Amino acid sequence: MADKYSKDMEELFITLQDIMVAAVDKAITFQLEEGQPTFYIGKNYVRFLPFDDHFNIEAKALKNHKTELEDYHFTLEGLLQLFVTDDIPLATLSSVFKETLLANSSIS
DSSP: OTTTSOHHHHHHHHHHHHHHHHHOSSOOEEEEETTEEEEEETTEEEEEEEOSSEEEEEOGGGGGGTTTTTTSEEOTTSOEEEETTSOOOHHHHHHHHHHHHTOOTTOO
């Protein structure tokens, strides 16, 4: 990310990744899929779609936390938009990442 994105975006990426790693106690597999950072445990995944000043975050459990995230914008596809200027909802994102990556069939 160093050549393409701002320092603020790099820092946000690292923070989001750190929140995810701390949220689960299992090994997370990282892949770039079509240039999008994607993190897997089994078939469950969280994806960060980077833009100039924000990430769109794709995670199935986001739909379970819309009330907690009502101050943030969601895309029409249900992705959370997190801008570099936003306060990071640490506890909520930790829950979202954990619920998504460690999900069983209860989240569809």
